[in-house]
Amino acid sequence: xxxxxxxxxxxxxxxxxxxxxxxxxxxxxxxxxxxxxxxxxxxxxxxxxxxxxxxxxxxxxxxxxxxxxxxx
Numbered sequence: 001x002x003x004x005x006x007x008x009x010x011x012x013x014x015x016x017x018x019x020x021x022x023x024x025x026x027x028x029x030x031x032x033x034x035x036x037x038x039x040x041x042x043x044x045x046x047x048x049x050x051x052x053x054x055x056x057x058x059x060x061x062x063x064x065x066x067x068x069x070x071x072x
Contacts, residue, residue, distance in 0.1 A: 014049060022055060029059040
């Protein structure tokens with residue numbers, strides 16, 4: 001008999017640790033593709049979750065030198 005009350009979370013549920021890793025990778029400037037691979041999620045899922053949690057992905061995939069050149 002199948003239990004009508006689901007006790008486990010679906011496979012695509014984001015854990016607190018997933019959110020922490022997303023935030024840290026974004027701060028470190030990791031490319032979106034790298035974040036997606038590390039978290040085993042689509043780029044769209046990464047963008048959506050980042051937006052929901054106020055995490056900026058603007059620096060993702062850009063090098064520090066290109067940021068400095070743009071601001072000069």
